[in-house]
Amino acid sequence: MSELRDLYQEVILDHGKSPRNFGKLESKTADAHGHNPLCGDTITIYLELDKDVIKDISFEGRGCAISLASASLMTGLLKGKNMDDAQVLFAHFHKLVSDSNKTMSVNIPTDDLQKLDVLAGVRDYPMRVKCATLAWHTFNAALQNNTEEVTTE
Amino acid sequence: MANEISDQVNLRFNNWKSDFPLLSSNATSKKLIYLDSAASAQKPQIVIDSMKSFYESEYANIHRGVYELSEKATIAYEGARKSVSEFIGASKVEEIVFTKGATESINLVASSWGAQNLTSDDEILITTMEHHANIVPWHLLHKRTGVKIKAVNIDENGELDIDHFHQLLTKKTKLVSITQTSNALGVNTPLSEIIDTAHSLNALVLVDGCQGIVHKRVDLQQLDADFYVFSGHKLYGPSGIGVLYGKYDILESMQPYQGGGDMIVTVTTNDSTYAKPPYRFEAGTPPIASAVGLAQAIKYISNIGMEFIALHEHSLMKYASKSLQDANIVKLFSQIDDKAAIISFNFDDVHPHDVGTILDNEGIAVRAGHHCAQPTMSHFGVSGTVRASFGLYNDFNDIDALISGLHKVKEIFK
Secondary structure, three states, X not given: OHHHHHHOOHHHHHHHHOOOOXXXXXXXXXXXXXXXXXXXXXXXXXXXXXXXXXXXXXXXXXXXXXHHHHHHHHHHHHOOOEHHHHHHHHHHHHHHXXXXXXXXXXXXXXXXXXXXXXXXXXXXXXXXXXXXHHHHHHHHHHHOOOOOOXXXX | OHHHHHHHHHHXXXXXXXXXXXXXXXXXXXXXXXXXXXXXOOOOHHHHHHHHHHHHXXXXXOOXXXXXXXXXXXXXXXXXXXXXXXXXXXXXXXXXXXXXXXXXXXXXHHHHHHHHHOOOOOEEEEEOOOOHHHOHHHHHHHHHHOOEEEEEOEOOOOXXXXXXXXXXXXXXXXXXXXXXXXXXXXXXXXHHHHHHHHHHOOOEEEEEOOOOOOOOOOOHHHHOXXXXXXXXXXXXXXXXXXXXXXXXXXXXXOOOOOOOOOOEEEEOOOOEEEOOOOHHHOXXXXXXXXXXXXXXXXXXXXXXXXXXXXXXXXXXXXXXXHHHHHHOOOEEOOOOOOEOOEEEEEOOOOOHHHHHHHHHHOOEEOEEXXXXXXXXXXXXXXXXXXEEEOOOOOOHHHHHXXXXXXXXXXXXXX
């Protein structure tokens, strides 16, 4: 049960139930669509970029608690960041959920690290890592103006 | 009589579970409650042993060597074909084609019979409850030939809308390709009526028997399907082998699906002539040891008796339905009495994958997701469900464990 609580922490359950930044962004300058064909989960990320700064970000879609919470936490974290910072966070997050050797990234504010850390429990559930990373990969596609659908497979 | 039979089922049942090493060993980190037999069944020791022993003392390629070992292997492989033929009531053993699975069986029919006989003027009827394996091959055929695909609706219980079937079935219909039992819901289709009506309009019928054949006896003489397909691994046999049954005159009219060794009569560098069915459709070295394993699986379930398995599974399905209803925490799909031991359900506000992970933590293996039946899911307006499916080795304790696992889900997602 303790392991499960690592995965389903209160923060995750809360964000899963009432995701933040959920809905279409009218002022969007870019968007991308993501899909996990194995479970049918979908996500759309909307970005409003002001030069290289993420002025606003939101998402729409349906999925499990892990994927909704991940998208919710991600959008909260990325708002106001510049593109370079976003890439650093993405790289850190990817390692956090998929690499068993816990690595500490430099140049990331402690506050942000803590926010991402709540999803670290996913690492112990290899089948669920894709649920957590779909939002980030889709965000990355939006950032690069990639119009092709992002897929986990 | 019914009580007498269920007493016999109870008496015999104790032995069944212990026949399956994975269910009684410490192979998994927790005590395994396996409720995913509709995806693939576990294997009895006797099947595993038969393949091991075949590799240890009888293995060689078939139909080729003149030496003793090759002859032994050929006899074992062709013996397996005979077992399958008798098990499903084919009129001759040559009506049994070995494939690598039901998916390949359907693709074979689509690529060969379909491409040969169907044009853009023709129609194929499928249903909304099909597995993707009985949808996508027809889409591919549509792209090749222009043949139109129409789907018969299902109702709010997941049962086939038979009126809609009669409405869609016309002289343009050349094939009805339909499942015997929905893999996502456990619902059976009214095959007799479908086959009779289709035949009255000269349409052929392909039956996807993957889920049907594991839950009840199939007799093709009575059923009169033109094609019947199933996979070995769902029938307690090994993975990598499946069956295509086809009426012999239809198989004989069909062009090869793949070319290669063992499916020819003569080959020159310019041309080749093809062997008769079933060999025409078995290019290359087939899954020989898997055929041996499948024959053993058929022997195993035949010794138990399909009618006992069916009774046992029906009692599991009834008990599970009632327990889930009493627990009153999930919504059940397709609550009907006469269906296979497959139950789909959802929490109102918990995604199936989260349910699956929490149950996994309790050692309970269920399937969560769309079950390769996305049109069925769309019909119910969901992206997926949790599915518990039962095999001959499950018991009431497994269902009690499922219910207590679901209470844990509720507790975490309160």
